[in-house]
Amino acid sequence: MTGRPPGAAVRDRPVSWVDLIDLGLDPDDRRPLFQQLHLALRDLIARRVVPAGTRLPATRILADRLGVSRTTVVAAYDQLQAEGVVAGRVGAGTYVASEIEARDERPGAAVAEPPGRDRPAPAAWRAETLPFATGFCGMHAVTERAWGRLVQRHLRGIGIRQRTYGDPLGDRPLREAIAEYLRVARSVVCDADRIALVSGSQQGLDLILRVLARAGDPAWIEDPCYPAALAAMRQHRLDILPVPVDDQGLDVAAGLALRPDARLVYCTPTHHYPLGVAMSLARRLQLLDWARDGRWVIEDDYDSEFRFSGRPLSALQGLDRHDRVVYLGTLSKVLFPGLRIGYVVLPPQLVDGFAAVRNAADRFPSSVLDDVLVDFINEGHFTRHIRRMRQEYGERRERLIAALQAEAGDHLTVAPIDRGMYLVADLRPGLDDCAVAEAARRRGVVVRPLSPMHVAAPPRSALILGFTGFSPQALDEAARTLGAVLRGFR
Template structure:
């Protein structure tokens, strides 16, 4: 094929890069007509819209010109020729000039980056059976209601609404969240203790700024959510892995470490193993934090989704000593692009966190905050979460049944009592072959995600995080069947 997509980032960008490359290396000469979008879309296996976007970007940048009724043609004079050496910003820095020196934090960020990424936040190629973790069920979302409220608020422009707001968050959202969190998650706080952030990730970053000095030791679950380690590593924290078993973080091992500044945990549904922290260990963790004057970051990222047993209330609700920083997000109960999260901090820390947030970004977008406040106050969020819990429970059952049917004896699924993902262990597949199975699945249009990046020390066996919320039961069944097929093909 004369045009190849590089599989990095959104499809329209891939198509844009491929076409631009063909223009620059002369496969498409000045004045040549670009293929019709419909036929090229078929050839590349992308939608026509994707190609239209790519053609539009090429036209905006001067690589092609569109002539109504005649088609799209490569420009006679290319922007790269006109720009000379400075055409590629990255290439320009390859000149003799000394590059700007990076901070220690930036160097740490760069050196940690290849080891692990927040993998689900990186766009990937489209796969029909993608068990990509972190995706909610977009089709189930009450988007009409959301858009109705959004439209109403967008039309209500007034100076108070158009100007800067409280950097800690819109008061109406902090009130709505305080009530919601008490009802849904047993969180005990005043609205003033809530900081509205750009997703959980900004809250972790703020914790790094406010509570961690370079060299401070911070405990992490092993395996752990890389959103913690990558952010805290940038602040120079020394990360201390602590074992996790079927009851969550091993608090005895935690207590054996001296001089810890804090611990980051996912007690409602350990990420990625899915273990639920037992009550006994919750109390041990809080006792440790009180004695050691250490913080506990409780990331309650998907605590709303629990399918077996009684809902486990938050650790924060049990904390009497002001040690827990409770973290929640709209990414799982609504959708990730909203970029709204909430951090509940102990009262004495409110001012430091509010100032850190103000210096970081002067506060989050007022419009979305007011829409979310009304969405919560009118009961839409809780109604939706109840429905989504039932739907996701059905998807989870489909996943368990499909694993039992197609992978019996070859793989074990764990951690599905709560949340939106399970962890599929393939004990007989050596860790070195983890990527091979991922590739074999990808060749069958299935996306599975190795668990290895979430471990500080390599695990003993291969495993994959399987997100199921964004798939239908039929797709889950077919996807797992194909995983079985791929596994058989590579181990035959």
């Protein structure tokens, strides 16, 4: 009889790398254990300590090894798979994705002094409150009551800080609260000293362009792109280079072929606007490798809290080891646009320059609601609001998809994106999205056509449908109206 001697299968199996590495899980760390594990594994994979094609340990084995629950390991693996870092093979386990490339961790290049620039006139925007307008936020009644109590607590009088001029970077207690939130929820590397408060991500982009660029500088932008970002870059008279986006996000190789010496790139890697795709880890690393030699990545992380089939994907900034990423975020979309509070996470070498530009622009941000927001965050209302709205938005999204399929399924197809505050629906061949949008507006429904957001890429005829600020009944009625509009086209 032939075969392996007892124990041969065990001896032939390579020793798992995890048995040789301290993953550094810390029960005293304020971050959840699954997030600590996810970040530790992602870092090892990004640095090729764990090479492409490596099979990860079974979840139960790794859980026993680390002394944590199997649920913790499953959550970490799920997050890695959602980011494209690993891939599962049915019956064969979980493997590091083969397209992840090695990174050379050499020091970044020195930063030149920011140049000056001109200031063109601003563009006009129109607010919308009709279904399916984007950017129109919902809020749970419990959150509204909590907000109201805090407003009454803090706005009964005018405090000392409100009777004097403030810090160009913003009130420190609020910056500290935002820094803690970003570290835990978005895996952003930051502290209060690196955060600047702004009136929204649009102002943050304008100010950072004043710091980093001058007229004529070459700059990449995603194609299709966020129109407001394109307008800001045009106002600064940059040499704008549209880089195509596919199902893995910004095509870095196409950007390198187009203009490798670009000064900066504006991108939305976690949830691309408008297509909704996430940039793969391979491309994130490629983009950071490009940036480390004196170039800049402006990351707009505008609504990444709202993912409906898993935990939110981590920010690109958390992978940056050379301080080349400027991170933009906003509370205006997470809470409500009228709040007008956003933030910029700056590389250390840009903090003083940004403060000087901000001081010259409008001195300092409003501090009237700072105490309200600090308590709102520190007392847990903010995280509870995100959890509630993630649930409500997910339900509204599913209801809208069902309504669209019932009312207009022959005329459009909803893109399978599991995050964000809007849907992308491709129109059947032959339908013009601009014509559909105009016809829908005449019937009291607001949809945004996708094709005008393309700069150089072939336009895609599709509609952008916001769902977050509207009741389920309003979404049903709007879907019926849109279906009738589409049936009117031949």
